[in-house]
Amino acid sequence: MAILENGNLKGLVGNLVFRKSNEKTIVQTSPGCKTKQTKPTKAASIDFGHVSTAGSHIRHIMGDIHLNMHDGEMQNRLINHLTRVTRSNRAPVGEKKIHGGKIDRLINFQFVEKCHMHDYMHFDPEIKLLDTNQIAVKFPMFDMQKDIYRPKYCNFIKITLMIVILNFDKQQYVYWHKHQIPLDLKAASKDIEPEELLFNVNYADTETVLIGMNIEYYERFGEHLSLMNNKSLHPAAIIGAFTIDP
Known part of the structure; x- marks a missing residue:
C-alpha cells in the first residue's frame, strides 16, 4: 500500500515501489518472488549439468576432428544426443550418468549437420x-576415385581417425590416439588395399571410448598442401562408441 504524503507517494502499488530521494519521487519495480526449486527439478538440473559438461569435453578433445568447422548448433545437438544416452540409464533422475547409458546412441553424430559422412564416404x-582391450578399425578395399567424394581441384585426401578414452565421472580424458591415412589421388593405382588398425584402450580409469573420423581435402602443389575444407564442406562424425566395464 502506498501513502500520499506532502504530494508524494510513498510505499507499494502493485509491483511498483515509490520513495522520495533528494526532493524527487523514485519509482522502482519490487523484486519478484523467487521460484523455489523442487526436488525433481533439482535432480533434472544435475543430470543436465552432467551431459552439458560431457558435451564440452567431447568438443574440446575432438578438436582435431571438427577443426572448429562445426555448425553453430553443434553443441546443442551433441547435448541432445548425450541426453538420449543418459535416458537409457536406469538410475533415478539426478543420478543418470553417461556410464550406464547407451553410449552407442552417439554413433553417426555429425559435427556438421548438413555434411553427412555417408554422402562423402561410400563405405x-x-x-x-576386442577382448584384448583393443579397438580394431578395419577399412575394406575401396577405389579412392569412386568410393570417396572428391571436390574440384582436390588431388590429395587425408582420412583422420581419433580414438578418445574418457572418464566422464571424473570429467577427464584418459588418453587418445590419432591416425591419418593419406590418399594421393594422382597415384597410378586407384585401389586401396584393406587395412586393419589396432588401438590400445587398456588404461587406468578408462570408462568410455569414442572414435571420431573426418575427411580432409587438399590441393597439393609439390610439397605444399592447401586445405580446402570449410563449414560447408567438412565431413566429420563420431563413428564408434563403447562403454568399458571396470
Whole structure:
C-alpha cells in the first residue's frame, strides 16, 4: 500500500515501489518472488549439468576432428544426443550418468549437420572392441576415385581417425590416439588395399571410448598442401562408441 504524503507517494502499488530521494519521487519495480526449486527439478538440473559438461569435453578433445568447422548448433545437438544416452540409464533422475547409458546412441553424430559422412564416404569402416582391450578399425578395399567424394581441384585426401578414452565421472580424458591415412589421388593405382588398425584402450580409469573420423581435402602443389575444407564442406562424425566395464 502506498501513502500520499506532502504530494508524494510513498510505499507499494502493485509491483511498483515509490520513495522520495533528494526532493524527487523514485519509482522502482519490487523484486519478484523467487521460484523455489523442487526436488525433481533439482535432480533434472544435475543430470543436465552432467551431459552439458560431457558435451564440452567431447568438443574440446575432438578438436582435431571438427577443426572448429562445426555448425553453430553443434553443441546443442551433441547435448541432445548425450541426453538420449543418459535416458537409457536406469538410475533415478539426478543420478543418470553417461556410464550406464547407451553410449552407442552417439554413433553417426555429425559435427556438421548438413555434411553427412555417408554422402562423402561410400563405405563404412568396421569397428570392434576386442577382448584384448583393443579397438580394431578395419577399412575394406575401396577405389579412392569412386568410393570417396572428391571436390574440384582436390588431388590429395587425408582420412583422420581419433580414438578418445574418457572418464566422464571424473570429467577427464584418459588418453587418445590419432591416425591419418593419406590418399594421393594422382597415384597410378586407384585401389586401396584393406587395412586393419589396432588401438590400445587398456588404461587406468578408462570408462568410455569414442572414435571420431573426418575427411580432409587438399590441393597439393609439390610439397605444399592447401586445405580446402570449410563449414560447408567438412565431413566429420563420431563413428564408434563403447562403454568399458571396470
